[in-house]
Amino acid sequence: MTARLRHLTTLENLPRATIEHLLDRAIAMRDACAHGTRKLDVLAGRTVLNLFFEPSTRTRTSFELAARRLGADVVNFDIGFSSTAKGEALYDTLHTLEAMHLDAIIVRHKVSGTPEELVRHAMSGVSVINAGDGNRAHPTQGLLDVLTIRQHRPDFDNLVVTICGDIRHSRVARSDVHALTALGTKEIRLCGPAALLPEAEEFPQCRFITNFDDAIQGADVAIMLRLQKERMAATELPDEAAYFRQYGLDCKRLARAAKGCLVMHPGPLNRGIEIASDVADGAQSRILEQVANGVFVRMAVLGEVLAR
Amino acid sequence: MTARLRHLTTLENLPRATIEHLLDRAIAMRDACAHGTRKLDVLAGRTVLNLFFEPSTRTRTSFELAARRLGADVVNFDIGFSSTAKGEALYDTLHTLEAMHLDAIIVRHKVSGTPEELVRHAMSGVSVINAGDGNRAHPTQGLLDVLTIRQHRPDFDNLVVTICGDIRHSRVARSDVHALTALGTKEIRLCGPAALLPEAEEFPQCRFITNFDDAIQGADVAIMLRLQKERMAATELPDEAAYFRQYGLDCKRLARAAKGCLVMHPGPLNRGIEIASDVADGAQSRILEQVANGVFVRMAVLGEVLAR
Amino acid sequence: MTARLRHLTTLENLPRATIEHLLDRAIAMRDACAHGTRKLDVLAGRTVLNLFFEPSTRTRTSFELAARRLGADVVNFDIGFSSTAKGEALYDTLHTLEAMHLDAIIVRHKVSGTPEELVRHAMSGVSVINAGDGNRAHPTQGLLDVLTIRQHRPDFDNLVVTICGDIRHSRVARSDVHALTALGTKEIRLCGPAALLPEAEEFPQCRFITNFDDAIQGADVAIMLRLQKERMAATELPDEAAYFRQYGLDCKRLARAAKGCLVMHPGPLNRGIEIASDVADGAQSRILEQVANGVFVRMAVLGEVLAR
Known part of the structure; x- marks a missing residue:
């Protein structure tokens, strides 16, 4: 039995049991989808925000589909990709989004460590999910x-x-x-x-x-x-x-x-x-199984971090 | 009685009965909307993706409204419009999207014949709807x-x-x-x-x-x-x-x-x-009746190709 | 008792009672959200469109969250921000959107008075909400x-x-x-x-x-x-x-x-x-209370103008 994750910023040092739990959960998501359930309602009324400072249509779409299949609303917060959005401006963006009562922020940023920075500065119960930071973690x-x-x-x-x-x-x-x-x-x-x-x-x-x-x-x-x-x-x-x-x-x-x-x-x-x-x-x-599994894994992660 | 459409890439050589069936279906959609039903649920849990290689806010919005009024989720997959995304890259995009288990792909592309190419290379049950290809069909x-x-x-x-x-x-x-x-x-x-x-x-x-x-x-x-x-x-x-x-x-x-x-x-x-x-x-x-009918026709087409 | 607002373009000359009514409504929205209701359904089946001629991710997201929390669908109509979209082209855009049977248009434009222009030229029952026009009103x-x-x-x-x-x-x-x-x-x-x-x-x-x-x-x-x-x-x-x-x-x-x-x-x-x-x-x-209140106020305004 492992403690529930609230954020997912890296797999480094994550216990084997936690990783296996997430994989099992992904398989459960896949099976639910395969058995004709087109949409689960476990995250109905929750809001997930894509905060992508680097463009990545594939990954963003995979997260978006995962969130919607769990019944969550998805908002794409389109940061100008040229903007460096560093330092305090990043925290102001974070705090602004927190004040809007979002449940999860999915972040991609070219600077390694940005997701941890967001976790460190988060003031509310928002969950941070890393969609890729620099050359550090995905x-x-x-x-x-x-x-x-x-x-x-x-x-x-x-x-x-x-x-x-x-x-x-x-x-x-x-x-x-x-x-x-x-x-x-x-x-x-x-x-x-x-x-x-x-x-x-x-x-x-x-x-x-x-x-x-x-x-x-x-x-x-x-x-x-x-x-x-x-x-x-x-x-x-x-x-x-x-x-x-x-x-x-x-x-x-x-x-x-x-x-x-x-x-x-x-x-x-x-x-x-x-x-x-x-x-x-x-x-x-x-390769295409990887893509399909991407949606199930992201459903598992969102379901895990946003479980009440 | 005509066979159900699975894709809609062109009207060329479509039988009169099929066209009349789609028009009748559009009128039924219009009447359902007019009678106070703001939203039908026939496509609840289905996901429709807009794959626009040329910008067209009007047409994209018309399809998006049509899909949402049928209860479907809509994802906008924003391909960089400068990207030619031709040849194999196009098929990789297609197969990636199919692996994510989308129900329909609405495609606009400046190269004539792209929707048929997608149909030919589609591996799963995804439906392809042409939102305009080159100078060939809309x-x-x-x-x-x-x-x-x-x-x-x-x-x-x-x-x-x-x-x-x-x-x-x-x-x-x-x-x-x-x-x-x-x-x-x-x-x-x-x-x-x-x-x-x-x-x-x-x-x-x-x-x-x-x-x-x-x-x-x-x-x-x-x-x-x-x-x-x-x-x-x-x-x-x-x-x-x-x-x-x-x-x-x-x-x-x-x-x-x-x-x-x-x-x-x-x-x-x-x-x-x-x-x-x-x-x-x-x-x-x-002219404005055309715009209004555009939403009803797209509801009819989505309802037709995505009917179980 | 004040007449119901159909549009909100400016606060200038709005009676005190109307402003207080909107503030009370915002508080009711906040309380509903605080008591665990993650999503209200008062605008289920209604469609709200963001028509932003100037980029503003924060304000657009605040409106988007407000609309979704009331159960409405939200469509982002991405006008090229470089386009001046003035004069008749603006009215053609308006009439096109009206023909698609939208319930509300949230507009931001750098030209002062644009929201009133839209109200003057609107032909249908669409509501216009000003998300900032020139240096005139927000x-x-x-x-x-x-x-x-x-x-x-x-x-x-x-x-x-x-x-x-x-x-x-x-x-x-x-x-x-x-x-x-x-x-x-x-x-x-x-x-x-x-x-x-x-x-x-x-x-x-x-x-x-x-x-x-x-x-x-x-x-x-x-x-x-x-x-x-x-x-x-x-x-x-x-x-x-x-x-x-x-x-x-x-x-x-x-x-x-x-x-x-x-x-x-x-x-x-x-x-x-x-x-x-x-x-x-x-x-x-x-400052962060302002951000949080922004969502509640926008829920109040949308609820007010779109009440049947």
Whole structure:
């Protein structure tokens, strides 16, 4: 039995039981939706606000659908994305929203730590849910990724998971590692150009491998990350084609992985850069399951933090 | 008895019975709203998503109101309008949205054929409704136009309908011709500067007339199209004043039409360019009826494609 | 007993009884919300449209929350803010929206008088609510300000209220003066650089004071206005620091006011320009109460104009 979450800002240091509870809750949401219940009423009369300082139509829509399916109202608070909205202005925005009696604020911000700042400065009973902050955390993505893995391979203590790409700047990778670690994953391999790997001290529990052929060898799960094109310069790779040759997941490389290796990607895809189209659309791809699970995980999180 | 529609991408080749069924359904929607029912619940728990790659606040709002009045949830998925979002990226967006378990996608795109592309690539039970693609089709506009005509003149086999303006680039004109043809309209006249008329082979059932005085003569319905100002260059007309002199509908020209000729325009109006203000606001104008019918037609279409 | 309002465009010349009735209604809304009713259904099936020609996320969100808490649907009609949308185009937009059978239009426009123009040209039963027009009126802000004052000091005939800042260009100040005058406020002081004060003839009931130390002396309420930075040039002040020295509310100045003087600001704050942070966040600040009251006042106004 774990204490109820009031906020969700990161998966780091979250107990295994809490993560498993949220995954179980997501499955319950999925089953309720599958059994013809198009809309639950558990959050009727509650109001959830999307506070996105970075544009992300996919994630915002996933949260919006999750909230509406629970019967909540959703308000999109469209901050000008150019505005830095830092420091005191951010707290004034927070306090203004709190005064309007919102139940939850879903925040995305390019500055790492913003969700915790909001939690620290919140004066009322509002819940803060992190929809991605800087390169630090994207906890609902981490949850939906382990949920997707668990549906196929619940035996985390037997699993080798390879995460490949720009790990250094990836909040997705961080939340994935946090969740995989909590669930007792046998081996987590981090792969990418040396310049795009994090410091070894950050993830002592992981193996760092720069050669993707080695990193994919025998893996049960391959999580490919989206390459931000402005990061290419930091690597010594001349162009995207070279990146794909060294770090792209194609059929040949996938054949080096364990049989039935799950292929995952947080989206949106750069086809032909980090992943080949035939792999992205192939039988082992779980990419669209990830998207579907995203809604269920967000329903679970909203239901958890807003339960009375 | 016609098969139920699952998508609505074009009116071309739609059977007369299907079109009449949708118009009857729109009237039923109108009557339900008029009798004090502010909101029907037939789509409660269903989710409709607006996927507009071109901005169109009027059409988006009309669809949004239609969906909400049927009890559906509406999500606006705001694609950056500058993004071309073509090819595979479009399908990835589609599949992502399908994975989120939406019931209908209302799409507007500047590339003709995009809605059919979505239908071809859809993997789930999602319905696709075309809110305008390139210069090819705008089927709900076509339906609302013939609904407006039918309310005053149900005798299509007696009617002369004149459509005037930039027919060549008009999806409205195409959907109007498709609907009018299906309903057995006696005579459809297409009028405009020669450079803005379509190829004669496209509409063998229509009469092409470049002189508007001739085209309006004895017409029972005049549908005036909005002139996109960047199209002026293709004509040999020096300016908008000259366009209005030759192709604008003013009182004097309206007097050449049949008594009680219905004046229609899909909006928004360029007053003094394709239509004189006193005609747009005059007793024969049906322009605001078109807007009202737009909501009822979209309710009918959503009700049809989303019926269980 | 006063006649029911159908529109709310300004507080000017509104009878005291009408203003008190709206404030009482706002309190009833607050109490209903406080007693656990998360959502009232009095406007179920009604549709409210936000027509904002100037961006204002805070005010739009406050109206949106108010409408949703009464059970209404809310549609945001996103006019390109660069578009002037003047003259006939504005009326065409109005008539188009009316034809879609909306119940209320909440309008913000930079041109003073736009809400009245909409009322004059409205053809149907739609209600128009002003969310701020030019420098003329922001009636719901005026109402929420006097509601906030009344909760602490209902004895308006004993009160000295000081409004400080760019009064000349402030719709907030105008609506505040209208409401305070109607409620019989003992003394209203207008303070600011001479270039930013209105003509004396506009407010014969007010005292004009350019020295803020004098204006705050013995005041029971201090309403600080946001300084639009482009207005600095009109004053003879060299910079914002100089403005703060002369017209900013800090602790020392607040000590000149009457004991317990209420500190108010319509937001968003320019901390260190018109108000010191410790005052904005201090025990006498009512700024967040203003925000909370904003939602209740807007519920009251929507409930009033849309009652059947």
